[in-house]
Amino acid sequence: MATEAHAGSDPGRPPVGRPLPELHPEAVAGWRAQGGELIDLFALARRQAGGIAALRLGPRRTVLVTAPQAVQHVLALHPDRHVKRSHRARLLIGDGVLAATGEAWRRQRRLLQAQFTGRGLRRYEQRIAAAAETAAARWAGYARSGEVFDVGEEMRRFALDTIWRSLTGHALDAATEAELAAVAAVVAVRPRLPEDGAAAEGAVAEDLARIDAVAGRAIAAAREGAAGPDGPGLLHVLTEAATTRPEYTERLVRDELVTLMVAGHETTATTLTWLHLLLDRRPGERERALAAGPEGSPERRQAVQALVHETLRLYPSAWIMPRHAARDDVLAGYAIEAGTDIVVCPYLTHRDPELWPEPERFDPARFRTPGGRPTDAGSYYPFGVGPRACLGLQFALRESVALLEHLLPAPAPRYRSVPTRAAYSITVRPDGPTPATLHA
DSSP states (O other), rough: OHHHTTTOOOOOOOOOOOOOBBHHHHHHHHHHHHHHHHHHHHHHHHHHSEEEEEEESSEEEEEEEOSHHHHHHIIIIOTTTEEOOTTTTTHHHHSSSTTTTHHHHHHHHHHHHHGSHHHHHHHTTTHHHHHHHHHHHHHHHHHHOOOOOHHHHHHHHHHHHHHHHHHHHHOOOOOHHHHHHHHHHHHHHHSSSSSSSHHHHHHHHHHHHHHHHHHHHHHHHHHOOOOOTTTTOHHHHHHHHHHOOOOOHHHHHHHHHHHHHHHHHHHHHHHHHHHHHHHHOTHHHHHHHTTTTTTTTHHHHHHOOOOOOOOHHHHHHSSOOEEEEEEOOEEETTTEOOOOEEEEEEEHTTOOTTTSSSSOOOOOOGGGGGTSOOOOOTTOOOOSTTTSSSSTHHHHHHHHHHHHHHHHSSOOOOEEOOSSEEHHHHEEEEESSSSOOOOO
């Protein structure tokens, strides 16, 4: 479009384009009066105004983006116009790669990218397999004893063990696991913390101190060359960078370590917890995956991956991706003024009935069958798309499949109770415990 090519070229003139469809202020007021979740308001905006919808949550206009073409425009094609200013978990991850911006982000991403592609990932396959075998052994123990355990906690324990082995070369020990429970605690309370940064930090100061202590010990051990049984890990990459790159201060190494811990276990644990809950509702999908091929076959692996992808469709790792319009733009024909807050929402794109028939239905066949899913760029992006897409996509898929190849043939959980709602925090997680037993 000619108008798009010239968007932002004259800072004194408004962008050329149609006015944005906007959710009526009365609808926003009604949502506030009812105390609804933010996702409820966004879903209403999409229903009433479409895949690009304006609404006012504060003094400035916010634009909700769920249409695939617009998603691609914001995240992949023009990330220089629609920038990331911070991260909702900045209190926890500081200036780690998820929260970094500009040139700092580019430097940090370049350093880590090689660790999460091709040969870099192969270094961690043995560690992923060891963590999966350890988790499977605990699962077998629960089947023998019949004791009640929490499925969500088991998934978190596995994912934390996996990322800890990958970071340090050591299996997760009980003392470190207990201290790192503080990570999940901060993530869980983040939406309820005060807006003021100092007040929010004070509210979780004790948990942050526990996390810092664990990080400090791990960094000191890496600097002393204390590689684990499987050799050095990701943390050694960071400490080595600190010897030649002045920007990698003690604080930045800590922030990257905590970022990798949060991104490397919280999202995977949540996905695996949802997957078990979804299989409990539709147990036939477990049988279909197991019947796809013998253990270890490509057919079985592809079927298990389909389970993971369909879970990520319903509960994407990042349910919203906030951006900020750095300059005027035209988005799918609509004028976007500089300074506008933009929220890209994979959760709603993935549940759009025009893209995904019966979108609320858990149907892994969408990812097993040719033509079963939409091909539009921007229609499926649980880890984002474009230059800021999550580095850990392939890592997360490998560890999820590695664990499921052990657990799917084993006894399925029998839940004592299941959460009835989702909690929309940094991730979309089940809002409650998941107590279960296993029976051979």
